[in-house]
Amino acid sequence: MEEIIRHLTPLLKEITGYIYPNEIELHWGILVVIYPYITGLVAGAFILASIVKIFNVKEVQPTYRISLLTALAFLIVAPLPLLAHLGHPEKSYEIFLTPNTSSAMAMFGFVYAWYLMAVLLLEIWFDYRKDIILWAKKETGFRKWLHKILSLFSVDVSERAIKFDKKAVKIITVIGIPSAFLLHGYVGFIFGSVKANPWWSSVLMPIVFLFSAIVSGIALILIIYMIVTPLRAKQIDMVCLNKLASYLFYVMIVDFSLEALDFMHRIYESEESIKILSQLVSGKLFVSLIVIQLLIGMLIPLGAIATVKIFDLPDELKKQIYFLSALLVQVGIFTTRWNVVIGGQLFSKSFSGLTAYKMTFFGMEGLLTSIGLLLLPFIILFVLFKILPPWDEARTAVK
Amino acid sequence: MKQWPLSNLWKKLPEQVRRLSILGIILVAFFLMIRSLLIPSDFGKFGHYRASAVEEIASLPMQYAGQMACVECHEETVTLKGKGYHKNVACEICHGPAAAHTRDPGSVKLTAPRGRGYCPICHEYLPSRPTGFPQIVSNSHNPMKPCISCHNPHDPKPPQTPKECSACHGEIAKTKSLSHHVYIPCTRCHNVPKGHKISPRKFLPTKPSTREFCGGCHAKGAAGEKGIPQVDLATHGKRYVCWQCHYPHLPEAH
Numbered sequence: 001m002e003e004i005i006r007h008l009t010p011l012l013k014e015i016t017g018y019i020y021p022n023e024i025e026l027h028w029g030i031l032v033v034i035y036p037y038i039t040g041l042v043a044g045a046f047i048l049a050s051i052v053k054i055f056n057v058k059e060v061q062p063t064y065r066i067s068l069l070t071a072l073a074f075l076i077v078a079p080l081p082l083l084a085h086l087g088h089p090e091k092s093y094e095i096f097l098t099p100n101t102s103s104a105m106a107m108f109g110f111v112y113a114w115y116l117m118a119v120l121l122l123e124i125w126f127d128y129r130k131d132i133i134l135w136a137k138k139e140t141g142f143r144k145w146l147h148k149i150l151s152l153f154s155v156d157v158s159e160r161a162i163k164f165d166k167k168a169v170k171i172i173t174v175i176g177i178p179s180a181f182l183l184h185g186y187v188g189f190i191f192g193s194v195k196a197n198p199w200w201s202s203v204l205m206p207i208v209f210l211f212s213a214i215v216s217g218i219a220l221i222l223i224i225y226m227i228v229t230p231l232r233a234k235q236i237d238m239v240c241l242n243k244l245a246s247y248l249f250y251v252m253i254v255d256f257s258l259e260a261l262d263f264m265h266r267i268y269e270s271e272e273s274i275k276i277l278s279q280l281v282s283g284k285l286f287v288s289l290i291v292i293q294l295l296i297g298m299l300i301p302l303g304a305i306a307t308v309k310i311f312d313l314p315d316e317l318k319k320q321i322y323f324l325s326a327l328l329v330q331v332g333i334f335t336t337r338w339n340v341v342i343g344g345q346l347f348s349k350s351f352s353g354l355t356a357y358k359m360t361f362f363g364m365e366g367l368l369t370s371i372g373l374l375l376l377p378f379i380i381l382f383v384l385f386k387i388l389p390p391w392d393e394a395r396t397a398v399k
Numbered sequence: 400m401k402q403w404p405l406s407n408l409w410k411k412l413p414e415q416v417r418r419l420s421i422l423g424i425i426l427v428a429f430f431l432m433i434r435s436l437l438i439p440s441d442f443g444k445f446g447h448y449r450a451s452a453v454e455e456i457a458s459l460p461m462q463y464a465g466q467m468a469c470v471e472c473h474e475e476t477v478t479l480k481g482k483g484y485h486k487n488v489a490c491e492i493c494h495g496p497a498a499a500h501t502r503d504p505g506s507v508k509l510t511a512p513r514g515r516g517y518c519p520i521c522h523e524y525l526p527s528r529p530t531g532f533p534q535i536v537s538n539s540h541n542p543m544k545p546c547i548s549c550h551n552p553h554d555p556k557p558p559q560t561p562k563e564c565s566a567c568h569g570e571i572a573k574t575k576s577l578s579h580h581v582y583i584p585c586t587r588c589h590n591v592p593k594g595h596k597i598s599p600r601k602f603l604p605t606k607p608s609t610r611e612f613c614g615g616c617h618a619k620g621a622a623g624e625k626g627i628p629q630v631d632l633a634t635h636g637k638r639y640v641c642w643q644c645h646y647p648h649l650p651e652a653h
Contacts, residue, residue, distance in 0.1 A: 005516070018526050097434050100447055117426075122419075129415060152422060156414040164413045 010358070017353030026345045026357045029365045031085040034373055036187045036209065037337045038078045041377075043184035043210070044217015045071040046120065046176060048247070053173045059243040065390030066228070067221050068124050073381035075116055081373055084364050104190055115183045119176040125150075126168040128388055130157050131395060146387065184213045191340060198273035199280075199344040204262045211255040216333040218248045219326040224381075226323050232391070238315055245322050248329070249305045256298055276351040284354060285343050288335045297332010301325035462496035465489075469497070472504065476553050483554035484533075493517075493552065511552075518546045526570050531599055533561075534569050560596045567599065571648050578649040588612075588647065613641045628652065 011024055049067035052060050083089040096113070100106040129151060136147035185206035191197075192205025222244045229236045266274065281289055304325045308318050342357050360366040409417065444450035469490055470477050480486060491497050499507040512518075515537070524534040541549065549558055564585045565572035575581060585591070594602035607613065610632060616623050618632045630636075636644055645651065 002516070005520070021525070021527055096430075097438050098442060098447065125419075126415070152415075152418040154415050154418050161413055161415065165415070 011356060014356035014358075015353060017348070018350055019348040019353035019355055020350060023345070023348050024355055026342065026355070028341055028345060029085070029357070030359055030367065030370045031081040031365055031373075033334075033337045033341045034370055035078065035081040035085075036184075036341070037216070037334050038074050038081070038373075038377070039184055039187050040209065040213035040216050040333065040337070041220050042071045042074045042078060042217070043180040043213040044215065045074065045221055046180045046217070047214050048218050048221055050173045050177050050180070051247070053169065054177075057243070059239045060247075062237055062240050062392060063221050063225055063244065065127070065388075066224060067217075068120070068127065069384045069388060069390055070221060070224060070377075070381060071217075072120055072124060073377045073384055075112075075120060076380055077373060077377045079112060080376070081370075084369060084373070087364070104186070104193065108186065111183055111186050115179050119172060119179045123169055123172045123176060124388070126165045126172065129154060129165055130162055132388075133157055135394075150387075181210060184210050191344070194344075196349060197344050198271060199277060199347070200340065202262060202266075204258065204265070208255070208258050208262060211251060211258055212333050212336055214251045215248065215255050215329060218244060218251060219329040219333075222248065222322060222326045223330070226319065226326075228385075234391075236319065238318075241319065241322060245305055245308070245325075248326070249302065249309070252298065252302055252329070256302070273351050276347045276354070280343060280347050280354065284346055284356070285339055289339045289343070292335045293332050293339055296328055297335060298329075301328045301332070461498050463491050464496075464498040464501045465491075468501045471501075479551075480553040483551075483556065485553065485555055488521075513545060513547060515543075515545050518550075518552075524569050526573075528570075530571060531567050533567050535566075564591075566596075575648045580648065580650060607642075607647070608640075610641055613647075 008024060015024065045067045048060075049064050049071065051057060052064045052067070079092075083092055086092075092109075095106050095109045099110065132147045132151040133154060134157065136144050136151060139147065188206030188209030191200040191209075192202050194200045222241070225244070226236060226241070266277070304321050307313075308321050313321070345355075346357065347354050362368055412420070439449045439451070441450040442448070445453075466477065466489055477490075480488075480490070493512055494509045497509055500509050519535070519537045522533060522535055522537075524536050528534055546552075550556070561567070563572070568585075572585075575585075588607050589604040591604040592602040595604055611618075614632045615621060616627050617629055619629050621627075621629065641647075
């Protein structure tokens with residue numbers, strides 16, 4: 001009891017207006033911000049890979065496998081923030097045993113499992129199978145066995161078998177796109193379907209989530225590609241980079257229009273919540289929504305990439321602008337998630353008061369855990385790069 | 400040997416698909432096995448939960464005894480409290496679960512919340528507390544002294560009757576103090592019987608009940624201070640009482 005009081009007292013000072021007692025403290029903190037951010041990166045990276053495959057875009061071929069592995073690395077981490085937030089991770093498997101079909105949150109386990117097992121792992125397996133077999137042949141010791149097991153001891157590298165692999169990858173990609181939409185659309189759905197919360201409740205929510213996911217995914221691949229390539233002492237493929245930046249640019253425009261549409265829709269509808277929401281936007285969310293999400297995370301990168309497109313700048317400058325823009329986009333999308341998750345809990349359901357969010361540094365729900373969770377995918381990705389090198393020369397070396 | 404039709408089909412599958420299928424079958428079989436092992440047999444009998452959980456919870460040891468259990472040994476306190484403001488506040492809210500104490504008072508001692516921090520859990524001013532509930536701002540209400548030095552926790556009469564209505568109607572008083580009606584005393588609109596501040600529910604104040612009441616200041620041509628906005632009672636918001644549109648403690652005209 002004393003602890004609760006000590007915890008709530010400083011919060012009480014931040015409250016303005018009227019607020020119900022159970023709204024003083026936010027229930028969903030930074031971990032729940034990270035979760036949609038990470039699933040967004042997964043869906044975005046996968047959709048980029050799918051575009052490459054389906055439309056057979058030669059220019060961005062170098063990023064195809066990077067995208068797949070990135071999606072996998074982030075997908076493995078995606079449920080961790082939820083587990084850390086809910087507590088009792090040792091009980092989490094129970095949602096698989098006794099599926100509760102009337103709970104969207106409980107069904108997430110199945111969406112996740114489907115996406116992981118039926119889509120991502122399968123696509124990676126079919127795409128890499130031939131290479132893994134050939135690598136295993138040349139290697140010795142641990143790596144040999146690792147690759148043998150990964151290939152499920154498959155040995156068939158005949159023309160026919162490889163053709164089949166290619167076909168399988170195509171089919172999985174086609175199934176994968178709706179699945180990726182489902183994975184991230186679902187996250188938007190969770191928020192969009194909360195009727196009582198006017199900041200969340202919107203049918204556009206899943207779609208806005210999806211497009212911002214694609215934006216963040218493409219930007220992430222661009223960043224990873226630009227960091228990893230020089231590290232391997234290779235030349236960055238400008239054609240590929242330009243194409244990635246174009247994709248990023250166009251998807252951002254769609255995303256921007258959707259968000260603007262949502263915004264105008266709200267203002268025009270002017271429901272009873274509009275007063276408190278405008279207080280929220282012009283007050284507690286001003287910096288994170290207007291300054292960071294809109295200006296720094298959207299308009300500046302859009303302007304920068306547009307400048308590159310209009311004036312044919314030298315390659316070096318282009319690279320720097322792309323890289324910085326992609327970083328800003330990441331910051332922007334992260335604050336987008338922040339503004340949805342945290343923003344939606346800052347105002348009272350009585351529409352006449354606001355509370356505040358106080359983040360802790362230590363502890364399961366703190367900043368430190370969050371930073372750890374955001375770094376973890378990169379460590380996994382590093383390991384994946386070692387086990388399944390996505391580079392072109394790894395593919396051709398064994399021919 | 401006889402050829403099974405299925406085994407023909409199996410052989411026709413590409414090699415990698417055969418391997419994947421085996422892995423898939425193992426995974427599904429594993430999942431089904433785990434499922435049959437781990438799901439409790441009475442799950443789903445009544446709903447999406449374990450039927451025996453109900454009995455398990457029901458058989459947990461009781462921690463609370465209830466107020467009637469105290470009468471036997473603390474009759475005086477029970478009677479005293481039963482007459483005071485705290486008659487609806489259970490003993491065990493303040494003294495903690497007492498089932499063990501009733502069985503063996505000698506070895507299980509209860510504690511009493513004697514500190515100043517405790518009572519404000521219920522009595523600190525909060526806008527969401529219902530109107531009429533006695534509230535204080537503990538920083539300014541006789542600071543530093545423990546509450547029980549002035550209020551008997553079992554019969555918490557204020558040593559003297561509160562002077563201000565805001566003691567129990569804090570939110571209304573705060574709201575009114577920011578409104579156009581700030582200078583109208585509460586008693587101009589409410590007739591407050593003497594006993595209200597002592598036994599508020601027994602002696603309820605009156606509330607305005609007619610349009611004419613507000614008309615006393617706001618009707619066209621009503622006598623009063625200058626500058627009071629006036630409306631034509633015959634046409635303005637007719638058929639409704641004024642407070643269906645204007646909150647009397649924070650009247651707004653837009």
